[in-house]
Amino acid sequence: MDYQQFDKISLGFFPTPLVKLSRLSQALGCEIWMKRDDMTGLAFGGNKTRKLEYILGDALAKGCDTIITAGAAQSNHCRQSAAAAAQLNLECHLILGGKQPEKAEGNLLLDNLLGCHIHWAGENRKGEDIPTLYQQLLAQGKKPYIVPYGGSNELGALAFVDAVAELARQSQGLAFSRLIFASSSGGTHAGLMLGKRLFNQTFELIGINIDKDESGQLPFDAHILALAKQTAKMTGTEETFSPDELILNASYLGAGYGVVGAAENEAIALTAQLEGILLDPVYTGRAMAGLIDMIRTGEILPGEKVLFWHTGGAPSLFAYTGQLDLTQGKNQAI
Numbered sequence: 001m002d003y004q005q006f007d008k009i010s011l012g013f014f015p016t017p018l019v020k021l022s023r024l025s026q027a028l029g030c031e032i033w034m035k036r037d038d039m040t041g042l043a044f045g046g047n048k049t050r051k052l053e054y055i056l057g058d059a060l061a062k063g064c065d066t067i068i069t070a071g072a073a074q075s076n077h078c079r080q081s082a083a084a085a086a087q088l089n090l091e092c093h094l095i096l097g098g099k100q101p102e103k104a105e106g107n108l109l110l111d112n113l114l115g116c117h118i119h120w121a122g123e124n125r126k127g128e129d130i131p132t133l134y135q136q137l138l139a140q141g142k143k144p145y146i147v148p149y150g151g152s153n154e155l156g157a158l159a160f161v162d163a164v165a166e167l168a169r170q171s172q173g174l175a176f177s178r179l180i181f182a183s184s185s186g187g188t189h190a191g192l193m194l195g196k197r198l199f200n201q202t203f204e205l206i207g208i209n210i211d212k213d214e215s216g217q218l219p220f221d222a223h224i225l226a227l228a229k230q231t232a233k234m235t236g237t238e239e240t241f242s243p244d245e246l247i248l249n250a251s252y253l254g255a256g257y258g259v260v261g262a263a264e265n266e267a268i269a270l271t272a273q274l275e276g277i278l279l280d281p282v283y284t285g286r287a288m289a290g291l292i293d294m295i296r297t298g299e300i301l302p303g304e305k306v307l308f309w310h311t312g313g314a315p316s317l318f319a320y321t322g323q324l325d326l327t328q329g330k331n332q333a334i
């Protein structure tokens with residue numbers, strides 16, 4: 001397996017820490033560990049840092065001077081792309097779903113500080129308008145590079161093959177029974193799936209589905225399998241994956257993408273108050289809610305050693321004051 005020909009650059013601090021969550025473990029009756037990709041360091045970090053090391057490495061190698069990417073108004077991917085672009089002296093254009101809010105908060109506040117160009121796209125929060133903007137920038141004499149939605153192409157997924165190698169080095173002798181994480185645009189999932197295969201990891205890989213597809217079907221299964229296969233080709237291997245190898249648990253979609261319910265609020269509060277670790281309202285809060293539920297319902301057995309992959313996202317907490325349960329704080333007079 002040799003894929004060193006790709007132009008990976010350094011944008012974060014690796015390996016990210018692997019820590020045991022003692023108090024949360026005790027409270028839930030399982031041994032819970034956490035991979036701290038919220039600590040990659042790039043403008044508050046997150047899983048997109050890994051993907052951007054390959055994707056923007058490719059952009060630089062191709063001589064591009066401008067990047068375009070897309071996401072929701074509170075996209076962590078867009079915030080990390082904007083930060084990386086600043087560092088690399090690339091002009092950055094973000095196409096964000098919805099319309100410009102009165103106040104820029106959370107990730108959007110950071111996007112502004114990072115100096116990128118923001119285009120509001122209404123309903124089109126998944127990059128539908130990228131081709132139009134690409135042509136406009138070309139016409140202006142720029143050399144634009146398209147960073148795919150969520151950074152989820154083969155290069156982005158490849159970064160999570162590396163992440164499994166990193167985990168394997170860190171976790172020797174730990175033998176996790178499961179790895180649980182938030183799965184959305186699929187690049188993390190595809191990379192972890194392939195990395196698990198290539199580095200002979202024995203954990204069950206459980207993606208918690210975050211984003212319901214508008215058509216109401218499970219949207220991402222086929223996409224993730226195809227992406228894992230394509231990514232395998234880039235590593236010079238011919239791995240293929242069957243649908244029964246993919247676990248994308250859609251039981252925790254709640255009221256939809258970015259809507260914080262009781263389960264997310266509980267998961268965020270427990271993790272904050274037992275471990276001092278901040279989850280995010282959209283992704284990791286929901287994935288942790290899934291883990292907690294699987295433990296409580298006995299789907300995960302008492303005493304199992306499980307790994308939760310913290311994919312980042314906490315900056316959007318600051319845009320969710322209206323939906324987060326703030327009654328947990330103990331405000332009182334002296």
Ligand SMILES: *Cc1c(COP(=O)(O)O)cnc(C)c1O
Nearest residue numbers: 076184185186188283311312313
């Ligand atoms: C993007 C993101 C994910 C999902 O990763 P995908 O590769 O898009 O599936 C999970 N958690 C956070 C915090 C993210 O920003």
